[in-house]
Amino acid sequence: MEPRLSARIAERVKTHPASPRERNRAVFLALLPEIRQALDEGWSVITIWRTLHAEQKVTFSYQAFRLYVNKLILTPARARPTSPSLPREPGSAKGTTGFTFNPVPNKEELI
DSSP, X not given: OOOOHHHHHHHHHXXXXXXXXXXXXXXXXXXXXXXXXXXXXXXXXXXXXXXXXXXXSOOSOHHHHHHHHIIIIIHHHXXXXXXXXXXXXXXXXXXXXXXXXXXXXXXXXXX
């Protein structure tokens, strides 16, 4: 069985000239399961980076490592909208949410 595409890309980047950004991303993606497991076990991002850097598995900066963690691990875990929401018109069948300005004050709501 052929290795996963991610593994093949990581191998190609190691053997062929690539920009530092591509190479760093490939290294991070190759280590992604280990990094995700360490985060799940409660280790801090800086501790993980220091360990991988000391082992010379990552040679890029902590700032770049942190950006990869945020973008590839933490952000996908949050719910991201798939498409921008369009503003609804007042009185539409779906209803509206939020604030609606009424220029005439309601005396019962005033303090």
